[in-house]
Amino acid sequence: xxxxxxxxxxxxxxxxxxxxxxxxxxxxxxxxxxxxxxxxxxxxxxxxxxxxxxxxxxxxxxxxxxxxxxxxxxxxxxxxxxxxxxxxxxxxxxxxxxxxxxxxxxxxxxxxxxxxxxxxxxxxxxxxxxxxxxxxxxxxxxxxxxxxxxxxxxxxxxxxxxxxxxxxxxxxxxxxxxxxxxxxxxxxxxxxxxxxxxxx
Numbered sequence: 001x002x003x004x005x006x007x008x009x010x011x012x013x014x015x016x017x018x019x020x021x022x023x024x025x026x027x028x029x030x031x032x033x034x035x036x037x038x039x040x041x042x043x044x045x046x047x048x049x050x051x052x053x054x055x056x057x058x059x060x061x062x063x064x065x066x067x068x069x070x071x072x073x074x075x076x077x078x079x080x081x082x083x084x085x086x087x088x089x090x091x092x093x094x095x096x097x098x099x100x101x102x103x104x105x106x107x108x109x110x111x112x113x114x115x116x117x118x119x120x121x122x123x124x125x126x127x128x129x130x131x132x133x134x135x136x137x138x139x140x141x142x143x144x145x146x147x148x149x150x151x152x153x154x155x156x157x158x159x160x161x162x163x164x165x166x167x168x169x170x171x172x173x174x175x176x177x178x179x180x181x182x183x184x185x186x187x188x189x190x191x192x193x194x195x196x197x198x199x200x
Contacts (some may be wrong), residue, residue: 003049006083010056015081023061023139024132029123033058036177037119043173046111050089054096054116062101072097073159102161108170118174121165124179130188133157145196158189 018027035054037058041048051128060079061071096113099106100120108114123129137144137154145155165180169175192200 001084001086001089006080006085007049007056009080009083010053010079012175014056014060024135025062029132029193030056030059032123033116033119034140037115040115040118040171041112044111044115044171046115050092050096051112051115053089054100054112055119057093058097058100058116058120060097070110087196102165102168114170115116115174118169118171121168122174122181125162125165125178126184129162133162145192155186155189155192158185179195 015027018025018030020026030152034052034055037051038048040046041051057076057079061073061075076094076097077090080093085093092110094114096108096110098104099108099113100117102124103119103121108117124132134144134154137157143153146153150156162185163182166178167177169178191200
């Protein structure tokens with residue numbers, strides 16, 4: 001099994017599938033998650049190949065991009081079968097991917113799953129996460145903020161998910177990175193409400 005050949009082919013596949021995607025789950029999101037996952041994996045002595053492969057594929061077949069239907073296992077298995085990836089590796093990748101999503105609420109079981117989950121969550125906070133949440137909200141025609149009906153607004157997503165992520169990190173490396181990124185979100189919200197209320 002030529003690991004680099006497989007990684008190159010998967011990168012090409014996700015580039016083709018995710019380039020230009022407008023909800024914040026584009027190719028560059030995947031690339032950032034890969035970079036962060038590898039950074040954490042080196043600190044945590046995890047399997048770098050498995051970590052990188054799962055990180056590249058963590059949004060493949062995701063329900064958010066398939067009209068609410070999760071096709072992750074189906075699409076990942078089909079892709080890796082084409083590349084003659086051994087079945088045990090494919091099953092590890094699909095297991096990791098099934099545990100990454102915040103909305104599924106699953107606990108990451110292996111160190112590689114914990115790392116990919118952390119890397120994905122780190123990309124949802126800080127400056128990049130801030131940009132992504134409004135890109136996603138706009139793609140779903142959500143209001144930025146509405147004090148009378150906050151539930152379906154983009155700002156509500158901060159409270160439903162983003163501000164919770166700091167305390168959900170698995171690895172020591174991610175916990176440290178999350179502290180600063182979380183602080184950036186808090187500072188943004190403080191400024192947002194001041195401007196909203198005409199105080200700044």
